[in-house]
Amino acid sequence: MFNSPPEPNSNFLCNSACDFFIPSLSESISLQKTKTQNNFRRFKHNLISHHTIMLQELEKAFPIGNSEKGIHNQIDFVKDVLKQEPKETALSILKVIKSVNLMKSEFDVYDMLSSENPTLEFFQHYPHKLILLVLNPFWLELIEKGIKINVQECEEQITIDYKSIAVVFTHLFENTSKYIARNTSFDISFNSEDNMVEIIFEMNSLKIKKEEKDKIFNENYSR
Secondary structure, X not given: OOOOOOOOOHHHXXXXXXXXXXXXXXXXXXXXXXXXXXXXXXXXXXXXXXXXXXXXXHHHHOOHHHXXXXXXHHHHHHHHHHHXXXXXXXXXXXXXXXXXXXXXXXXXHHHHXXXXXXXXXXXXXXXXXXXXXXXXXXXXXXXXXXXXXXXXXXXXXXXXXXXXXXXXXXXXXXHHHHHEOOOOEEEEEEEEEOOEEEEEEEEOEOOXXXXXXXXXXXXXXXX
């Protein structure tokens, strides 16, 4: 007569399963936490940078803190600045507008990355007009560097989510304004084929040294 094998201990099986899965689960949670922290840190850093630029430009254009007229006459002080230095003030205001647009893009990106179900609205747009709208805040900085901007016209329409595509182009143009070589051209053209529209960006960038090739894609290196 044979004895039946002992029934498996449910507590033992549960503990074994936990011992097997917990390290993997902990690693996954840690990686996700690190990714979230990095996204937030990058988001915060970019907002602080844009905010700093805005304050610097406004303070440069309207140094109210140095005004001897006192706080009650700040409006008159600003009006005087606008009359006496219209060009310099206009340039500062345009740079502030650029930073405001960049901040909006940062918020849009953060919303899309943090949302489980981001809302996308697809409509038809003319890529030529889309490019001009997003490029507009960067126009001044490119002109100041002696850049000749050539945007080809395009009569084709494309179906896109405007907000997400605008964010993509905003970051492309921000990098363009940073890294394009002075006194060169920035050419944007379109190629329509097989119900698709190819958008082509051409420019001469700043020289990249040999020792920089492996570093330019590292975060914070090329800022």
